[in-house]
Amino acid sequence: MRIIYNIGIFLTNYLLQAIGLFNLKIKSGVNGRRETFRKLKEHITPTDHILWFHCSSLGEYEQGLPVFSEIKKQHPNHKIVLSFFSPSGYEIRKNSPIADCVVYLPLDSKKNASIFLDLVHPELTVFVKYDIWPNILNELKRRKGRAILISALFREDQVYFKSYGTFMTNALFAFEHIFTQNKTSKALLESVNYKNVSVSGDTRFDRVSNQLKIDNTLDFIADFKQNKLCFVAGSTWPEDEKLLVEYINTEAPKDVKFIIAPHNIKPNQIQQLKNNIKAETVLFSEKSTKDISKAKIFIIDTIGILTKIYNYADIAYVGGAVGTTGLHNTLEPAVFGVPIIIGKHYEKFLEAKAMINNQGMFSISNQTQLNQTVNTLINDTNHRITTGSKNTSYIIKNTGAVNIIKSYLSKKD
DSSP: HHHHHHHHHHHHHHHHHHHHOOOHHHHHHHHHHHHHHHHHHHHHHHHOOOOEEEESSSSHHHHHHHHHHHHHHHTTTSSSEEEESSHHHEEEHTTTOOOOOOEEOOOOHHHHHHHHHHOOOOOOOETTOOOOOHHHHHHHHHOOOOEEEEEEEOOTTTTTSTTTTTHHHHHHTTTEEEEEESSSHHHHHHHHOOOOOOEOOOOOHHHHHHHTTTTOOOHHHHHHHHSEEEEEEEEEOHHHHHHHHOOOOHOTTTEEEEEESSSSOOHHHHHHHHHOOOOOEGGGGGGSSSOOGOOOEEOOOOSOOOOGGGGGEEEEEOOSSSSSSSSSHHHHHHHHTOEEOOOOOOOHHHHHHHHHTTSSSOOOOSSSHHHHHHHHHHHHHHHHHHHHHHHHHHHHOOOHHHHHHHHHHHHHO
């Protein structure tokens, strides 16, 4: 498998360059990787003490951030290199205050692994969840570099647990310790004789819990909401918006306000969404020129404020599970104690399954189910409040992963 993998990495390099001619996101990644070694040489010297944090994308960054922050506190004199594989993580967090240097992870060839680690020479490496790159990790292990994997989540059908997956399985042994989200992942690791594993839980619970410790006030959202009940739909895709717009246009009570924060904020798609809504609608980009208090619908055509907007929600909808794009972060609204509605494709999202079982979240498959669920939550105040409080309890129950990881690292320092 090693030979097949390395040939695949070689071919991937050329394939991404070709696709990048037609895809701006892929092109950003290709161009960004060309700059990785230059940026490292510019910001890192051979005598620097380095901590290296790696995340696949934005979600893993948010997952790892509470751990990164604690490690940074414990090592104030170290420089931090933060790497991403995906443009969606790099482009949004390339100026992250947690790091001294933010780069794209180079493609996982043996040559790139050697050059990258020569430049970074980390004293501690932290990977998040399951972005496993065997050439880089095996080279790190050969150099006796310290590394941990946090918030790890494994499934039985993954290559690590197949008879032909030895090359990938061996890469896991580059980590001196793996902290898993659940007991199933721990058992799977033990089945391939990996023993240095602890069930810590998911660090995202700590991340969202920390949200309650900061000021979540947004004056313009308060001006829009006033004293009305507010429905917040976050990270929506066109298939989500089709259902929401139909509800707004046909059944929404007059005294309920709606905030929609699309995942894609391209101007033409935002304008199309606005045109499809019959009620008075204002965009975030128009808030300085229009009286937002009179609008019924507020479309957020910017990024970076959705988490605080959930603070104003009485009911939340999280997009991505109506279609096949993948459910977005449901823990962000849950921490504010509101009931949550999602689509039907949530099988791979453990937190969604748990909140549905706890009756704090509702899965809908069609327009009728959405309408009925929203109407019930609007009309039954006690039901709405009780349902939301179950999500708060779920968040509180599952915090603590950061302290477990922090305790382990403190003993090793």
